[in-house]
Amino acid sequence: MGATEPQWVLMATGRSPTNIAVIKYWGKRDEALILPVNDSISVTLDPDHLSATTTVAASPSFPSDRMWLNGKEIALSGGRFQSCLREIRKRARDVEDEKKGIKIKKEDWEKLHVHIASYNNFPTAAGLASSAAGLACLVFTLGKLMNVNEDYGELSSIARQGSGSACRSIYGGFVKWCMGKNDDGSDSMAVQLVDESHWDDLVIIIAVVSSKQKETSSTSGMRDTVETSPLLQYRAQTVVPSRILKMEDAIKNRDFESFARLTCADSNQFHAVCLDTSPPIFYMNDTSHRIISLVEKWNHSEGTPQVAYTFDAGPNAVLIARNRKTATLLLQRLLYTFPPQENDLDSYMLGDKSILSDAGLQSIADVEALPAPPEMKAPNQKFKGDVSYFICSRPGAGPKVLTDESHALIDSATGLAKGV
Numbered sequence: 523m524g525a526t527e528p529q530w531v532l533m534a535t536g537r538s539p540t541n542i543a544v545i546k547y548w549g550k551r552d553e554a555l556i557l558p559v560n561d562s563i564s565v566t567l568d569p570d571h572l573s574a575t576t577t578v579a580a581s582p583s584f585p586s587d588r589m590w591l592n593g594k595e596i597a598l599s600g601g602r603f604q605s606c607l608r609e610i611r612k613r614a615r616d617v618e619d620e621k622k623g624i625k626i627k628k629e630d631w632e633k634l635h636v637h638i639a640s641y642n643n644f645p646t647a648a649g650l651a652s653s654a655a656g657l658a659c660l661v662f663t664l665g666k667l668m669n670v671n672e673d674y675g676e677l678s679s680i681a682r683q684g685s686g687s688a689c690r691s692i693y694g695g696f697v698k699w700c701m702g703k704n705d706d707g708s709d710s711m712a713v714q715l716v717d718e719s720h721w722d723d724l725v726i727i728i729a730v731v732s733s734k735q736k737e738t739s740s741t742s743g744m745r746d747t748v749e750t751s752p753l754l755q756y757r758a759q760t761v762v763p764s765r766i767l768k769m770e771d772a773i774k775n776r777d778f779e780s781f782a783r784l785t786c787a788d789s790n791q792f793h794a795v796c797l798d799t800s801p802p803i804f805y806m807n808d809t810s811h812r813i814i815s816l817v818e819k820w821n822h823s824e825g826t827p828q829v830a831y832t833f834d835a836g837p838n839a840v841l842i843a844r845n846r847k848t849a850t851l852l853l854q855r856l857l858y859t860f861p862p863q864e865n866d867l868d869s870y871m872l873g874d875k876s877i878l879s880d881a882g883l884q885s886i887a888d889v890e891a892l893p894a895p896p897e898m899k900a901p902n903q904k905f906k907g908d909v910s911y912f913i914c915s916r917p918g919a920g921p922k923v924l925t926d927e928s929h930a931l932i933d934s935a936t937g938l939a940k941g942v
């Protein structure tokens with residue numbers, strides 16, 4: 523690789539899903555390495571609905587590392603991005619592209635700079651775990667470009683250093699992040715429990731709740747909780763270890779009743795440790811509480827859980843229905859209580875829109891004609907505009923390489939992000 527050789531651009535493009543925890547990660551025992559105080563379990567969401575797509579390019583003509591997110595250049599100087607780049611570069615191997623006449627030796631990767639362009643097919647920094655999809659995608663795609671050994675445990679451990687929850691987005695289906703014991707973090711990585719086909723009846727509906735207030739970031743919120751909440755010790759040492767075992771059993775046996783009870787209890791305990799933090803952290807709002815109450819009343823009236831709810835560091839509700847039929851009944855209840863502000867159903871339901879017709883909801887008139895759910899006590903209040911929109915999804919697959927060049931977000935001729 524000399525200065526006289528023609529300049530080339532070598533690229534790889536990948537797509538990674540986001541994930542939602544059903545047993546939450548909250549609290550670090552090491553801030554720099556991102557080592558958690560307990561194990562956690564998540565379900566990966568279908569990348570067609572929520573995912574990051576990232577193109578990484580290397581060229582001897584790039585004078586520095588650069589990154590564009592959703593078409594805007596962002597700084598790569600942050601410690602987390604730098605940790606991921608460093609750890610992947612360390613593991614880079616020889617790459618040869620005979621067609622393009624490119625030969626990169628293992629040791630050349632230390633000198634080659636990269637350009638990264640990423641795009642999220644859902645809102646960034648809106649409490650929908652864009653950082654999990656984004657950082658997993660960055661690590662996965664850099665690994666492909668640099669021909670890193672396909673050890674998913676190791677990739678997950680590197681993604682963890684970008685954002686803790688990102689380590690779980692390296693796999694599809696249900697995933698467990700094992701907290702590990704080692705001080706250097708070498709055993710803190712995610713493993714796949716079952717793939718996305720194991721429990722494919724599940725339907726996931728996300729209610730994106732309108733929120734004007736600025737939330738406390740997960741990173742600073744969990745730092746404050748570790749420093750001030752006595753309840754967190756009890757949660758991490760006593761409650762979560764036994765819950766993890768029960769959750770693993772529930773997932774393996776597709777035991778929805780147990781799965782739903784554990785998921786709801788863990789979400790509620792996570793928000794309880796937030797409240798136990800000084801000063802207290804409030805992530806849920808009145809709409810979140812109304813959704814919990816709607817689900818609890820319905821589950822109670824049926825005698826057995828139909829739907830599980832879980833909330834991350836924000837007011838959005840993630841609702842997991844046991845099957846499609848249940849999901850349609852859930853949707854009728856949600857749209858009855860939270861009708862759209864605008865007279866447009868199409869933009870009120872994103873992702874798998876076919877759930878609307880399955881629920882018999884083709885138009886606003888159908889929503890207006892919905893009867894009050896029988897378990898609701900009169901007078902039935904409606905809260906138009908309190909939910910911004912819904913996303914209907916399902917358990918999905920892990921990261922993959924996109925080989926079709928049309929998906930690339932970097933122009934191979936200029937080496938810059940397309941459309942900027």
Ligand SMILES: Nc1ncnc2c1ncn2[C@@H]1O[C@H](COP(=O)(O)OP(=O)(O)OP(=O)(O)O)[C@@H](O)[C@H]1O
Nearest residue numbers: 574640646647648649650651652653654656657835
């Ligand atoms: N596709 C991406 N590629 C690389 N980094 C990303 C990507 N998407 C998001 N990020 C990083 O994650 C940050 C947003 O993370 P933040 O935790 O604020 O929001 P979130 O992950 O969407 O929500 P939450 O963590 O509350 O669920 C961005 O500022 C950026 O640094």
Ligand SMILES: C[C@@](O)(CCOP(=O)(O)OP(=O)(O)O)CC(=O)O
Nearest residue numbers: 543546547685686687740741834835
């Ligand atoms: C509530 C959570 O979503 C917290 C996620 O925290 P992050 O992974 O965003 O935090 P950092 O490791 O500091 O980047 C629960 C979870 O995903 O398990």
